[in-house]
Amino acid sequence: MFDYIVVGAGIVGLATAYHLKRLDPNASILVVDKESGPGAGDTGRSAAAFRVFFTGRLNMLLAGSSVEFYRHVQEDEGYDLGMMWVGYLFLLDEDGLRRVEDGLREAERMGLPFRRLDPRVVEERMGLRARVTGLEEAELIDAGDVVDAVLVEKAGIMDPERLVRYYYEKLQSMGVEFAFDTKVEGFIVEPRKPLGIEGEPFAWQEARVAGVRVAGGKELRARRKVIAALGAWSPLLLDEIGVDSYSRPKKRQVFVIRADGERARVLRAQGLNRYGIAPMTILPKGVYMRPEPGEGTFWVGVSDYLGRPYKLEEPPHPEEDFYTLSVLPVLSLYFPQFQDAYPQAAWAGHYDISFDSQPIVYEPYDSDLIVAAGTSGSGIMKADAIGRVAASLALGLDEAELYGGESIPVKWLGIEGRLLEEEKLVI
């Protein structure tokens, strides 16, 4: 019997366990995961870029405080998280410009720093082909010239596996227990006042989630709360007990392209940040190109929506055709250096997408179950804050103190009392 059981040793589960233990040092905590180590699910499959550049208050608070915490870990604690502030570079066609205009104005008003670059500067420094009008390939995919470029400096890339390792080592040193290779098959739902009648709980009984059933029929029980930090697996396990994570899994793919030949110059773009490497670059139509300087590669991909099923794939497979038909035509149009580039590796993971793209943290039906889900593709960059909110909720607190000292109501991530905002910098 533990005080708390955290199901899922992904980044959200780890951050939650860490802040639970920090806030309640005497509590006994068990983290359970079906994999053989921490961060072995979608956490490690992330493209792992971060930005602190949003117009929505919640986005700014969650990402802002988490990224500051990671900076603190890397710079003050000296624990290398692979953070590099390479920046985000948005390359905008007419259409893209129209879509972000409002957001940029708002960002300006809020005093968020960004720079506008003449596309010719990006041509010079990165080898962008900004002018594509008239090219057959551009007409085929209905693509326009890059007419503007926005460089956001408070943004970059990091290594989620090191962040996982950081929390994991902390948790071990604090005495939090782990059960790996332990597949949770279901949650135990029991009446608070059991009568010992078969079929409990009945509709008139107050019920709670008392723990989990794991493979082999064993039960693991929690005195206080069970935290479901299941990411893309949330619906699979929570639907069964009638709890909605308000989020659904969607496959995302990353393709690795060696930065050799002409692409080496793209990777080592000068003058855009202090590292002399390419920023995380977002092309028209959402195709991104993320530098991985340590390996001398780019990670490229695109998020697809309509037509891409909401579905959990185990394990998720990258699709060669997706690279060839959905990524490459855009990538090689604006960066002809990629014309003959073929992925040397690829992987796939899931986004766990909520209805407003904000995390979901709530306790359904006062059930002692805390759901922490819906990271929607920004889980790494918000994980520390999500963990603080989930831990605070588990402790019965109304507010969660984020890194840096600002507090937010935990209900902002719940359903009732949720802070529903429009984010103008969805790019």
Add this chain to the structure above:
Amino acid sequence: MFDYIVVGAGIVGLATAYHLKRLDPNASILVVDKESGPGAGDTGRSAAAFRVFFTGRLNMLLAGSSVEFYRHVQEDEGYDLGMMWVGYLFLLDEDGLRRVEDGLREAERMGLPFRRLDPRVVEERMGLRARVTGLEEAELIDAGDVVDAVLVEKAGIMDPERLVRYYYEKLQSMGVEFAFDTKVEGFIVEPRKPLGIEGEPFAWQEARVAGVRVAGGKELRARRKVIAALGAWSPLLLDEIGVDSYSRPKKRQVFVIRADGERARVLRAQGLNRYGIAPMTILPKGVYMRPEPGEGTFWVGVSDYLGRPYKLEEPPHPEEDFYTLSVLPVLSLYFPQFQDAYPQAAWAGHYDISFDSQPIVYEPYDSDLIVAAGTSGSGIMKADAIGRVAASLALGLDEAELYGGESIPVKWLGIEGRLLEEEKLVI
């Protein structure tokens, strides 16, 4: 090729088709359903009670205007919808009273009419056993005395099959076409500018929902919009194309108890409404007892949450044990007339529950697909308004005019711009 295809001939699909045709009389509209007639899914399985007694503005607007429309149909058009304004009677224990106190104060402030009855009056007129303290059965289920009773007069029961018939006859006379026994197997997602390349649409293409594929491989196509009015079937078909209905199905059960012997007196309770029959009565712990005076029966049931899976059951089966163990202990405690009552019939259906219990009406990704889902158990009483919002959205309007003349922004039922309110009269 049709202008509009409505998938689902349940009450939401019918109301949507009706208002589409009303607002755009020249449009060609096809309604498709897998069943052999309209309203054959969960619409006909509803407990079919209505109330116009909410503190939330959206609830009041949607239910208020729809119920007024139904009243107009029945009273002015002379089309019998089986509406009887028998009222809702909430029997409150200490706990229930605490939960609704705020809501009742708010209702008073808003000028919503209701009456508080001394439980002794309900004892006299309906045969309620208000005082249960000390009874073994009460202790077993942890139930307390009924300490207050609230009678809401702007509420009652109706016959959803007649409402279905009303819309269906109108639609037929207006020239809307129907394809019954036609199972939709999937939605057709296509690029707006097709290139004829296998695997389209690709991520860089603008795509739309062009129609549906039905059993036998046939395609039905819509020039303008496809409306998915799928209720509990929404995730099944929409997940496949990566569209979230933001709603999930949960089974609900109705048990029919003959009102003979002592129960006849309960059914024919005098002095609580103009009909001299029992109101729709909600007991502590959520058990309800709905009069069906035409058949001389009660429909009884209870909504269960934690532990009841989110799952589509085809067809959904009522569970004898659920009546015996979850409904009867509460029902027979407060109404001993039901002590030996056994259901003479029973059925089950689904609620299609959204995150805030309000309907979901939106067009994902400008895809020409309109999702109308998430009725959350109040679909019948809000159907006319939902249909107006969905039709307005399909026509590209920003506002929907509800019955009675008030207009609301269609985005209030969408995701961005959604009107998220707390309803204080969740009972």
